[in-house]
Amino acid sequence: MSTHSSEYFGSPGQELPRDRLLKKIKEDETLPTLGISIAKVLEITSSGEDPVSKLAHFVLADVALTQKILRLSNTLQYRSHAGGPVTTVSRAIFLLGFNAVKTSALAMLLVDGFSNKNQARSVRKELVHSLCASIVARELAQRSKFADAEEAAVAALFKNIGKVLLASFDHQLHERIHLMETSAIDQASDAANFLLGCSYARLGEAVLQEWKIPDTIIQSLGPLPNGEVKKAQHRSDWLKQVASFSDAVAGIMFAPGAQASSQSLAARCSTLLPRFSKALELDKSHFEQMLDRVEIETRELAESMGIGLLQNAQVGAVDLSEEADASGLLDSEFMLSTFDSAALQVAPRHPSGKPSNARDLLLAGVQDVMQMMASDQVKLNDMILLVLETLYSAMGFRFATACLRDMKQGAYVARVSVGELYAERQRRFVFPVKEEKDVFHLAMSNNVDLMISDAAVAKIQNLLPQWHKDLLPDTRSFIILPLVLQKKAIGFFYADRALTAEEGVPADETALIKTLKSQLIAAMMRG
Known part of the structure; x- marks a missing residue:
C-alpha cells in the first residue's frame, strides 16, 4: 500500500482525505439544518405528547414534505386500501401507519437535503439505495419480536449515509472508490479505507454524531463478522443484522445492469439467504414475497419524491440526473397510476387564500x-x-x-x-x-x-x-x-x-x- 498511499494520504503532517472531507461537510450551511430536522423527527415517539399530532404538525410545517407524503399515500399500493383520494396528512398517517410515515419523512428530508448537490446522478443513486434498504428493514421489523423494531428502518436508512456524503462532497473520490470496489484488485474490499482513510461506516458515524442521532442507530452501522449470521439475543445486534442485510439487498437491486437481468430481485438476492436466513427467520417463500413488495414500494417511494427509476446500464438500475425527463424516458409499465393529490392542493385560490375547489x-x-x-x-x-x-x-x-x-x-x-x-x-x-x-x-x-x-x-x-x-x-x-x-x-x-x-x-x-x-x-x- 505504501507505493500508492502518498497520492491519497500525502506526507506526514498533511491533511488526510477523510479530514478534508469532514471539514468540507461541516462548512456546508445546509447540513446543520438537515441534522436538526432529522433529530426532531427521531424525537417523535410514543412517549409524552401525542406522537401522531406531533408528526402531523412537523409534516404540515413543510409544504414540500406534505405534498410528498400525500403523493405516497395516493400510490396504487396504498390508495387501494383508502377507498378514495387522501388529501390530509392525518389520514395519511392513519392509512400508512405512524412508523411508515415517520420513516418516509426521514427519507424525504434526506433526499431533499442532498439532491441539490452538483453531482446529482451519483448522489441520488446512493439515496435511492438508502430508501430501498429502509423499506427492506421495515418489512423485517413487522415480523420482529423485539420492542421498537421499527427503528431498524431508520438504521437501514442511514447505513449508506457515508456513501451519500462522499458522493455529495467529493464526487471524484466517490467514483474512484466505486471503481476499485468493482475491480478485481486485491484491495477491493478495503477501497474506502485505502483511498479515504476510513470506512464508510466511520465517516457516517462522525456526521451522525454531529446530528445527535441516537447511539443505537449509529452502532448499527458497523460491519458483521464473516460467515453465517447467528440469531441475535439482543436488540442492538439484531438492528446491525437487519441494517447489513437491507443494505446488501439494496446493493444488489441497484447493481450495474440489474434492470437488464431477466431474474427477479429475489433470485438475484438468493445468495444472501444462506448467510441471513436463520438470524432473520427467513424462509425462501417469505423471502421472495417480501422482496417483490420491496421492489414495488421502493419504486413508489422514489416516484413520490420525484426520483425516477430508469433502465440505464451505465449507472445500474437508476438514472437520477436532474436533466432526465421521467415522463419521456420511463417505460409505460413502470409508470405509477396515482391520484394527483397535488392537483387538489395547488388549485387556484380566492384573494382570501381559500382554494377554489x-x-x-x-x-x-x-x-x-x-x-x-x-x-x-x-x-x-x-x-x-x-x-x-x-x-x-x-x-x-x-x-x-x-x-x-x-x-x-x-x-x-x-x-x-x-x-x-x-x-x-x-x-x-x-x-x-x-x-x-x-x-x-x-x-x-x-x-x-x-x-x-x-x-x-x-x-x-x-x-x-x-x-x-x-x-x-x-x-x-x-x-x-x-x-x-x-x-x-x-x-x-x-x-x-x-x-x-x-x-x-x-x-x-x-x-x-x-x-x-x-x-x-x-x-x-x-x-
Missing part, C-alpha cells in the same frame, strides 16, 4: 373521516386532528384549533391546533366557561355555526372578546363551530384568516362542514 377538499375529508370511523383502532384525538386539518386546508385558513371544556380549570382550552404559530397560539387560546356576551359564548349557547366573512364589521368587533383581540388582532375572517352533546356545549372548532373572505361559504360547502362536525360528534358519543 374547497368543496372537493371538504368532500375528500368527509370520506376520510368515514373511513377512519369504520376502524376499531381510531382514537378520538386522531379524529379531531383529521377534521381540523380538513377545515384548515380545504378552506385556506391560517390558523385552526379545537377547543374543549376543561372542568377543573373552568375554562375552554385549545387542545389541538394547526397552522401559523400554532403552538404559541394554542397555549394562549384559553377563556372562562362563564358566559359572556361575546361571539364564542353566543355560538355555543345557541348551538349555531358562525362563518364570518368580514370581522372588521362593527357589530362583529363589538362581540369579539378582548383576549381574542390581543391574541389574534389581525383576524379578518373566521368560523366557529360549536360542539354540543345532549344540549351541553363541550367545545368548538375555530379557524381564521388575516384576510376577508368576500367569496363567503356557499350552501354545498356549508353542508359538508356541518357533516364533518356531525361525524365528530357521533364519534364522541360512541367513544
